[in-house]
Amino acid sequence: MDVDAYLAHRMAALHEETAQIKDPRVFDFAYVPEQPLPRDEAKPIIDAFLKYAQTGVPQNLVVLGSRGCGKTLLLRYLQRLLRERLGLEILYANCRNHNTTFKLLAEFLGASLRGTSLQELYGRFEARFPGRTVVILDEVDLISKKDPNKDILYFLSRSERAYMVVCLSNNPRLLSELDTSIRSSLQADSLYLKNYDARQVQEILALRAAAGLHAWREEDLARIAALTVQRTNADVRVAIKTLFYAVTGEGKSVQEAFEHAQRDITIDLVADLNDRNLLILRAVQRTKERFVKRVFQSYEQLSREVGEASFSYVYFLNNLSYMQSLGLVLLVQTKVNRSYTSTVSLLFNEQVLETIYRLRFG
Ligand SMILES: Nc1ncnc2c1ncn2[C@@H]1O[C@H](COP(=O)(O)OP(=O)(O)OP(=O)(O)O)[C@@H](O)[C@H]1O
Numbered sequence: 137m138d139v140d141a142y143l144a145h146r147m148a149a150l151h152e153e154t155a156q157i158k159d160p161r162v163f164d165f166a167y168v169p170e171q172p173l174p175r176d177e178a179k180p181i182i183d184a185f186l187k188y189a190q191t192g193v194p195q196n197l198v199v200l201g202s203r204g205c206g207k208t209l210l211l212r213y214l215q216r217l218l219r220e221r222l223g224l225e226i227l228y229a230n231c232r233n234h235n236t237t238f239k240l241l242a243e244f245l246g247a248s249l250r251g252t253s254l255q256e257l258y259g260r261f262e263a264r265f266p267g268r269t270v271v272i273l274d275e276v277d278l279i280s281k282k283d284p285n286k287d288i289l290y291f292l293s294r295s296e297r298a299y300m301v302v303c304l305s306n307n308p309r310l311l312s313e314l315d316t317s318i319r320s321s322l323q324a325d326s327l328y329l330k331n332y333d334a335r336q337v338q339e340i341l342a343l344r345a346a347a348g349l350h351a352w353r354e355e356d357l358a359r360i361a362a363l364t365v366q367r368t369n370a371d372v373r374v375a376i377k378t379l380f381y382a383v384t385g386e387g388k389s390v391q392e393a394f395e396h397a398q399r400d401i402t403i404d405l406v407a408d409l410n411d412r413n414l415l416i417l418r419a420v421q422r423t424k425e426r427f428v429k430r431v432f433q434s435y436e437q438l439s440r441e442v443g444e445a446s447f448s449y450v451y452f453l454n455n456l457s458y459m460q461s462l463g464l465v466l467l468v469q470t471k472v473n474r475s476y477t478s479t480v481s482l483l484f485n486e487q488v489l490e491t492i493y494r495l496r497f498g
């Protein structure tokens with residue numbers, strides 16, 4: 137092989153693929169735009185921050201909404217905006233990356249505090265943040281099973297410092313799954329962020345395109361927005377990734393770019409699931425007639441085969457609805473012999489499941 141010729145060829149190709157990109161940062165999922173697309177649901181959240189800043193009385197919040205509906209972006213944006221305007225301390229952490237009370241507090245204190253007791257950490261946190269402080273806990277349902285009582289919620293809501301807590305989650309049952317005593321000390325209001333409609337997704341794409349691209353076609357944005365809303369539960373991440381692939385030529389058409397983006401995102405999502413949820417998906421796949429009860433039986437059977445403790449039926453249903461909020465499955469009511477029953481379908485390519493399942497369970 138002629139290395140020089142090959143390199144020259146690849147560089148020219150790469151140059152062409154990226155020529156349309158003015159600012160690649162806008163395709164990073166963690167990017168917070170200067171001006172996100174406004175949404176009315178921000179108002180009660182802003183009001184709660186305002187009231188806390190003025191009176192010191194916290195109104196804790198639980199912000200729910202399906203995957204990719206803009207929860208993280210909204211709160212990170214408000215953090216940036218309101219910190220200065222309201223003079224509040226606003227802390228943010230994602231429980232995916234800091235999944236115990238200990239790790240979260242160490243993150244807020246900005247230190248590795250191995251060997252310190254939790255009690256000491258509470259003391260240090262209160263000393264460090266004596267004033268009005270909002271703590272945003274993103275993906276709060278990912279706090280580890282090793283911290284079953286989610287002690288941080290207890291600590292923050294009971295502290296004499298009257299901290300305000302904002303929990304984000306895509307699990308609609310988050311509050312009902314919390315321990316009653318935590319729920320009653322939190323006294324949180326829940327807010328639900330609706331999925332964007334196709335017009336809003338298109339506007340978000342147009343904002344990204346204007347910030348990050350030299351040229352684009354409005355009709356492509358409309359097509360991407362329509363596909364995203366119809367086929368993914370309006371996950372804006374898929375839309376943004378599709379736009380990226382569409383301009384860099386991964387996939388010949390918008391449709392192919394969309395499929396590519398969806399596959400990438402599904403792989404991340406399925407790979408992040410815990411073992412029991414992965415077993416549930418596998419059970420769906422293995423069950424011929426996918427009535428929920430049948431799937432449950434096959435899930436129990438499968439758990440025995442791989443030596444995992446299985447969920448109770450109620451937990452199983454909760455986890456199915458969690459995976460529905462992730463856009464992985466769909467529960468549909470159907471009528472069988474005059475009574476209603478639910479069936480489950482998988483919303484993604486089964487090959488992805490096959491591969492990840494084998495990696496995990498052999
Ligand atoms: N109003 C908006 N304006 C501009 N971009 C947006 C808006 N809402 C969402 N986005 C973008 O869509 C993507 C998904 O949003 P985000 O990460 O906030 O979703 P999420 O609800 O936190 O999802 P998850 O439940 O998976 O954590 C991000 O890249 C975000 O920047």
Ligand SMILES: [Mg+2]
Nearest residue numbers: 207208209274
């Ligand atoms: Mg998020």
